[in-house]
Structures are given as structure tokens and as C-alpha cells.
Amino acid sequence: MQRSVRNMKELAWTIRHIEIRSKRLVNELFSGEYHSSFKGCGIEFSNVREYSWGDDVRTIDWNTSARKNDLYVKLFTEERERTLLLVIDGSGSMLFGSRQRTKKELAAEVCAVLAFSAIMNNDKVGLLIFSDRVEKFIPPRKGRSHVLVILEEIISLNSQSRGTDIGAALNFIRSTQRRQAIVFLLTDLVDERYEKAMKILNAKHDFVLIHLSDPLDREFPRTGMLHLHDLETGGKTIVDAAGGKALERYRISRREQREALKKQLSSLKIDTVYLETNRSIIGSLNRFFRYREKKI
Numbered sequence: 001m002q003r004s005v006r007n008m009k010e011l012a013w014t015i016r017h018i019e020i021r022s023k024r025l026v027n028e029l030f031s032g033e034y035h036s037s038f039k040g041c042g043i044e045f046s047n048v049r050e051y052s053w054g055d056d057v058r059t060i061d062w063n064t065s066a067r068k069n070d071l072y073v074k075l076f077t078e079e080r081e082r083t084l085l086l087v088i089d090g091s092g093s094m095l096f097g098s099r100q101r102t103k104k105e106l107a108a109e110v111c112a113v114l115a116f117s118a119i120m121n122n123d124k125v126g127l128l129i130f131s132d133r134v135e136k137f138i139p140p141r142k143g144r145s146h147v148l149v150i151l152e153e154i155i156s157l158n159s160q161s162r163g164t165d166i167g168a169a170l171n172f173i174r175s176t177q178r179r180q181a182i183v184f185l186l187t188d189l190v191d192e193r194y195e196k197a198m199k200i201l202n203a204k205h206d207f208v209l210i211h212l213s214d215p216l217d218r219e220f221p222r223t224g225m226l227h228l229h230d231l232e233t234g235g236k237t238i239v240d241a242a243g244g245k246a247l248e249r250y251r252i253s254r255r256e257q258r259e260a261l262k263k264q265l266s267s268l269k270i271d272t273v274y275l276e277t278n279r280s281i282i283g284s285l286n287r288f289f290r291y292r293e294k295k296i
Contacts, residue, residue: 011156014155015151015152018108018112018151018155019116019151022109022112022113022115023116025113026113026116026117029282029285029286030117030285030289033117033289033290034114034117034120034289035121036289036293037288038082038084038206038292047074047075048064048072048073048075049073050070050072051072051073059073059074060072060073060074081123081124082118082121082123082124082181082182083123083124083126083140083177083179083182084114084115084124084126084140084181084182084184085125085127085128085140085173085177085181085182085183086114086115086125086127086150086184086186087130087169087170087173087183087184087185087186088111088130088154089107089131089166089185089186089187089188089212090104090131090135090136090159091130091162091190092131092159093188093190094107094187094188094212097214097277098215098216098277098278099214099215099277100277100278103188103212103214103277104154104157105277106212106275106276106277107154107210107212108151108155109281110281111150111151111186112147112151113281113285114184115150115151118182122142123142123182124140125141125150126138126139126140126141127150127153128169128172128173129153129157129159130165130168131160131163132165132168133168134169134172135159135161136157137172138150140181164187164190165191166185166187166191166197167193167194167196167197169185170197170200170201171197173205174200174201174204177205180204180205180206181205181206182208183201183205183206183207184208185207185208185209185210186210186212187209187212188211188212188217189261195268198268198270202268202270207271208270208272208273208288209265209271210272210273211272211273211274211275212275212277213274213275214277214278215276215277217254218251218255218258220247271288271291271292273288
């Protein structure tokens with residue numbers, strides 16, 4: 001019982017810490033960028049005003065102009081409310097982290113920033129956690145208390161399965177989200193055959209992939225015999241990390257895989273943010289938001 005209470009206190013402290021840090025980042029950096037990067041789904045008529053030099057002639061309200069015997073143009077406002085859906089890989093490989101944090105902890109930090117940015121813009125936020133099945137789905141809602149529920153689910157998650165099936169998760173979104181949503185997929189992409197599902201989802205929704213990685217995904221340090229344990233399959237292997245040639249082959253192989261992945265995502269026209277467990281999220285997210293704003 002004491003251990004359970006201690007774990008609950010630690011969970012509450014972790015959530016509070018993430019909330020404080022995330023809100024500071026949102027207030028200082030990301031709230032306006034989020035709004036500019038993800039516009040509303042449409043526009044609605046709000047009022048009219050007199051025509052000014054340079055106004056688009058297509059906005060002229062001819063009925064009002066005829067009635068007032070002068071030129072008037074229509075004014076429109078953005079339909080702001082949107083839905084943000086956070087889709088998190090909950091497979092075994094997301095528990096790995098060789099430096100400051102695991103991939104799962106990195107995902108939680110990113111989700112907190114995105115979620116608080118969304119509710120500050122009056123958007124709804126939902127959550128989908130998946131492995132090779134749907135582990136948890138929380139329908140989109142508004143408000144701080146709802147975001148805290150989402151963060152608690154992410155931090156305390158203990159998936160039933162260790163495997164990964166990205167395609168199944170994206171197909172679930174297609175079947176449940178009828179209206180266009182902003183979909184952030186956070187994963188290390190330890191999976192295959194997800195390209196078709198990404199392409200289909202990207203055509204209907206505002207889809208962004210956040211690729212999470214760790215320094216050891218790129219290269220091993222020169223140490224000695226490494227005992228490796230696959231967190232998804234349970235398989236174990238031993239790697240000789242003492243020899244320079246073996247380490248160089250691994251580094252080259254991983255670099256080629258990363259380059260091939262970037263080409264693949266580019267060909268699919270998937271907006272992608274690359275984050276690492278040993279680096280701050282600020283620079284990469286800032287660059288992404290600026291890119292999105294220019295793109296829009």
C-alpha cells in the first residue's frame with residue numbers, strides 16, 4: 001500500500017513537472033506558432049465594410065453595395081476550432097533510452113507541449129496509444145483537466161503487447177475520425193508496411209510524423225562485448241563493440257537506413273519532425289512550425 005501511494009505521488013509530481021515546463025514553452029514559444037501552422041477548417045461570413053483600394057473584387061457584396069449605393073466587401077472569420085489527435089507508439093522499443101530520457105518520456109514531453117498549445121487555441125485534444133493493437137483511446141475534448149488525464153495515461157502506460165502495427169493504428173483513426181483532424185504520430189518507426197496507411201491518412205487529415213530516436217540508434221560507443229535485448233521480440237544478441245570495423249559497419253548501415261527513410265517519407269509527402277532523446281525539442285519544433293506557416 002505504501003509503495004502504491006508513493007508511486008501515485010511520483011506520478012502526480014511527474015505530471016505537474018511536465019505541465020509547468022510545457023506551459024512555459026507554450027507561452028514563450030509555441031502557442032502563436034501552433035495557431036499559425038494549423039489554420040481553422042474553413043471560414044464564415046461575419047460582416048461587411050466599405051471597399052478599400054487593394055481589396056479583392058471577389059469579396060464585393062453586390063446586394064449591400066446596391067442598397068447603399070457604394071461598394072462594400074464581405075468580411076470573414078476563421079472557423080478556429082479543430083481536433084488534435086496524439087497518436088503514440090506504446091511498443092517495447094519506446095521504453096529504450098541511453099541518455100537523459102526514454103523515447104516514451106520524450107513523446108510525453110512533446111505531447112504536453114502540443115496539447116497545451118491546442119487548448120490555448122480552443123481546440124480539442126484526443127489520444128490514441130497503440131502497440132500491435134489499440135491499447136488506449138481517449139476521445140477528443142477541451143480543457144486543462146482533460147490534458148492532464150491524457151498525460152497521466154501516457155506516463156503510466158503499461159502496454160499489453162510489445163509489438164508494433166502502425167498501419168492498424170492509422171486505420172483505426174480513419175474509421176473513427178470523420179472530420180479532418182490534426183494528427184501527430186509519435187513513433188520510432190520500428191515496423192514495416194505502414195506506407196499505404198500513412199499515404200491514405202495524409203490525404204484526408206493534417207498528418208505529421210514525429211520520428212523519435214536515440215544516439216545508440218545511430219552508432220555504438222567503443223566499449224567491449226555488448227549484450228543487447230530486443231524490447232519488442234525478447235530476442236538477445238551479443239555485439240563486439242571493441243573492434244573499429246564492426247562499429248563502422250553498424251554506423252554506415254544505420255546512416256543508410258536513415259537516408260532511405262527520409263527519402264521514403266519525402267516521396268510520400270509526409271511532414272516529419274526528427275527528435276532525439278539526448279536533445280532539446282525546442283529547435284526542431286520551432287523549425288517545423290516556421291516551415292508549416294510558410295507552407296500554408
